[in-house]
Amino acid sequence: MNEADSEGIAAAFRRRGYTLTEDIKKADAVVVNTCTVRQKAEDKAISQIGRLRVWKEKRPEGKIFVVGCAAQKLGGKYLKNRFPFVDEVVGAKAIEQFEDSLIRQLGPSPETETSHQNIYRSPQTAYVTIMRGCSHKCSYCIVPAVRGPAVFLSPEAVLADAQAKLAAGAKEIVLLGQTVNAYRHNKTTFDRLLRKVLQLPGLERLRFMSPHPLYFDGAFEALLAEQPKLARHIHLPAQSGSDKILKAMRRGYTSGEYLNLIARLRLAAPGLAVSTDFIVGYPGETEKDFKDTLAMVEAGRFSLAYCFKYSPRTDQPEMAADLPNEELENRLERLLAAVKKNSLLVLNERIGKIEEVLFETENYGRASGNFAVRVKAGGAPGRMERVLVAGAEKNTLNGKIQ
Numbered sequence: 312m313n314e315a316d317s318e319g320i321a322a323a324f325r326r327r328g329y330t331l332t333e334d335i336k337k338a339d340a341v342v343v344n345t346c347t348v349r350q351k352a353e354d355k356a357i358s359q360i361g362r363l364r365v366w367k368e369k370r371p372e373g374k375i376f377v378v379g380c381a382a383q384k385l386g387g388k389y390l391k392n393r394f395p396f397v398d399e400v401v402g403a404k405a406i407e408q409f410e411d412s413l414i415r416q417l418g419p420s421p422e423t424e425t426s427h428q429n430i431y432r433s434p435q436t437a438y439v440t441i442m443r444g445c446s447h448k449c450s451y452c453i454v455p456a457v458r459g460p461a462v463f464l465s466p467e468a469v470l471a472d473a474q475a476k477l478a479a480g481a482k483e484i485v486l487l488g489q490t491v492n493a494y495r496h497n498k499t500t501f502d503r504l505l506r507k508v509l510q511l512p513g514l515e516r517l518r519f520m521s522p523h524p525l526y527f528d529g530a531f532e533a534l535l536a537e538q539p540k541l542a543r544h545i546h547l548p549a550q551s552g553s554d555k556i557l558k559a560m561r562r563g564y565t566s567g568e569y570l571n572l573i574a575r576l577r578l579a580a581p582g583l584a585v586s587t588d589f590i591v592g593y594p595g596e597t598e599k600d601f602k603d604t605l606a607m608v609e610a611g612r613f614s615l616a617y618c619f620k621y622s623p624r625t626d627q628p629e630m631a632a633d634l635p636n637e638e639l640e641n642r643l644e645r646l647l648a649a650v651k652k653n654s655l656l657v658l659n660e661r662i663g664k665i666e667e668v669l670f671e672t673e674n675y676g677r678a679s680g681n682f683a684v685r686v687k688a689g690g691a692p693g694r695m696e697r698v699l700v701a702g703a704e705k706n707t708l709n710g711k712i713q
């Protein structure tokens with residue numbers, strides 16, 4: 312989501328003739344797009360902003376913008392007080408009004424048209440936001456507080472954005488939102504929206520991120536079965552394998568229901584890759600609860616799992632982390648080891664099979680299942696090729712173009 316917001320911000324600068332540089336010494340403006348999903352992200356943002364003091368001293372005419380979720384949480388008043396050299400603070404809820412801040416600092420844009428160059432993923436992959444915010448109340452999560460309740464964009468707005476990005480050369484679209492499959496705008500449900508996007512000329516592959524286990528239905532399963540351009544990969548955060556912890560987290564499903572759901576999705580799309588997120592050390596998580604999460608890794612046959620140490624996002628005493636950091640580290644390590652072992656098994660199952668690969672360079676691309684694929688030669692940016700998989704190592708398949 313933040314990457315997608317950064318794309319929008321970069322586009323607003325490009326309309327004013329700016330170009331992107333990785334070298335801060337060459338920059339005339341700096342944008343710090345912040346995250347606060349875990350405390351570590353917020354801490355990183357703070358130290359990044361702190362480091363800009365020297366930059367600003369050397370070029371008082373340079374502009375510093377602090378935007379996003381940590382900016383929303385901490386507030387403009389606090390940030391400008393602590394870092395007086397910051398020119399503008401734009402919280403996540405006001406990110407759509409970033410243009411107003413730009414006008415204040417740099418004047419109006421001479422151009423109205425936005426170019427659709429993608430800078431954060433490969434040029435052939437474009438993000439399209441379909442919803443903002445989240446109306447869930449997962450107990451550990453700060454997102455609803457900093458991004459606000461769920462708001463769905465109209466299908467017209469989604470299609471216009473997708474169309475423009477395809478016209479600019481994108482081959483793959485990633486529909487974005489906190490609970491994308493909860494999408495509903497008047498009569499347009501998630502599956503109907505997907506159907507419309509799938510009809511756009513130039514589209515080779517459609518992904519979405521992230522869905523919530525509560526919102527998949529028969530209509531989606533039917534669409535998945537029928538539409539090969541829908542990626543054979545779903546990132547579906549499970550968070551825990553313990554029913555007690557899932558309940559405390561207010562996730563709305565049990566581990567059994569989650570596993571049944573991915574079994575149904577795999578029935579609709581044989582070979583579907585499923586990746587997930589887990590949190591370890593949620594308050595009250597016992598060794599037994601943690602073992603349920605370890606068991607889930609095997610049962611889910613996940614291609615990948617992002618694992619996080621629980622990070623308290625409120626001051627409520629009952630939400631404090633109740634495990635010593637040593638134990639948190641220990642569980643995280645054991646979980647990561649289980650995930651690594653399991654994903655290698657999943658990867659190895661692909662050997663000898665054909666993968667549809669969208670290439671980003673001559674020898675690197677991504678399979679429909681989101682696996683990274685390497686070949687010796689023959690690929691070209693934006694080209695879809697069939698690759699016979701010969702081997703697997705460290706999250707990457709290798710093979711030969713057919």
Ligand code: 5AD
Nearest residue numbers: 451452548588589590619620621622
């Ligand atoms: N502590 C640890 N991990 C968290 N996530 C969200 N909130 C927290 C938290 N307070 C994780 C979840 C989510 C991912 C984006 O970040 O796993 O799916």
Ligand code: SF4
Nearest residue numbers: 445447449452454489
């Ligand atoms: Fe946070 Fe996702 Fe739960 Fe929304 S659904 S509250 S974004 S974890």
